[in-house]
Amino acid sequence: MALLNILRYPDPRLHKVAKPVTEFGERLDKLVADMAETMYEAPGVGLAATQIDVHERLITIDITETKDDLMVFVNPEIVWASEEKQVYDEGCLSVPGVYDGVERPARIKVRAVDQHNKPFEIEADGLLAVCIQHEMDHLMGKVFVEYLSPLKRNRIKTKLLKEERSGRRA
Ligand code: K1U
Ligand code: ZN
Numbered sequence: 620m621a622l623l624n625i626l627r628y629p630d631p632r633l634h635k636v637a638k639p640v641t642e643f644g645e646r647l648d649k650l651v652a653d654m655a656e657t658m659y660e661a662p663g664v665g666l667a668a669t670q671i672d673v674h675e676r677l678i679t680i681d682i683t684e685t686k687d688d689l690m691v692f693v694n695p696e697i698v699w700a701s702e703e704k705q706v707y708d709e710g711c712l713s714v715p716g717v718y719d720g721v722e723r724p725a726r727i728k729v730r731a732v733d734q735h736n737k738p739f740e741i742e743a744d745g746l747l748a749v750c751i752q753h754e755m756d757h758l759m760g761k762v763f764v765e766y767l768s769p770l771k772r773n774r775i776k777t778k779l780l781k782e783e784r785s786g787r788r789a
Contacts, residue, residue, distance in 0.1 A: 620649075623657045623671040627783065628714045629776050634760040637667075637674045640693050643736045647677075647693075651734050654679045655689050663712045665750045667757030670713050678754040682746050695731035695755055698740070700724035707749040709763045717775050721766045723752050 626633050640647065650673065658666040658679050668677040678692040705725040710718045726744045729751055733739060743751055753763055764772045 620656045621653045622660055623653050625657065625661065625666075625670050625712050626672055628711075628762050628764060628779055630713075632672055633669060633713055633757070633762055635669065635674045636760045637669055637676045637758040640675050640677055643693075643734065647734055650677065651679065651691055655681075658712075659686055661712050664746070665754045666712065667754040669757045669760070676758050678751070678758070680747070680750050680754065682750060691734050692729065692731040692751070692754075693734060693736070695729050695751070695758075697727050697752070697755065698730050699728035701726040705749070707746070709749065709753055711753070711763050713757075713762060714764055714775065714779070717764070719763075719767055719771065721749075721753075721763055723749060727751065 650668070654666050654668065654671065654677070657671065658664075658681070664682045665678065665680045668675050676694045678695060680690045680692070681688055701724045703725040704722050706720045706722045708718045709721045725748065726742065727748050728740065728742050730738070730740045756763065764775050767775075
């Protein structure tokens with residue numbers, strides 16, 4: 620396994636739109652294992668392939684405290700979203716040190732396949748629903764700061780660029 624580099628906002632590669640995964644096998648298995656290791660080490664509760672500069676529709680998530688319930692979503696699609704919304708203070712491994720409230724559907728139904736191309740469907744609420752939607756935004760090239768005001772977003776951009784230039788990391 621290997622630790623992968625996580626792209627940091629405002630890296631333009633975070634805005635690429637991911638393509639569907641079409642090949643299952645050893646390469647995908649290694650990518651999933653490396654993403655899981657990178658997510659756990661960060662530490663984070665989710666990671667989208669976009670964040671490690673792989674532009675394919677692949678997500679890893681583990682919201683447990685024990686870090687023993689890895690979920691792998693390949694080619695995920697949201698097939699239903701509730702009218703009811705929830706606001707959650709989101710964070711992002713690509714935007715270190717920044718947390719802010721984002722409003723999203725409170726409950727969703729997601730269809731995907733696992734890393735062995737086996738279809739499944741789940742209903743999610745709470746942090747899992749937030750995390751799946753946040754990671755699926757990454758696959759569409761969207762970073763959560765795009766939900767914030769232009770003023771906040773520009774402040775975040777300036778702060779992270781300053782940190783990048785001075786070699787400082789949050
Ligand atoms: O996409 C990412 O960068 C991962 C992100 C997922 C996420 C968390 C919370 C709300 C929305 C999306 C993170 O994991 S940020 C780190 C974090 O929240 C966390 C880290 C360790 C333990 C618990 C949470
Ligand atoms: Zn993120």
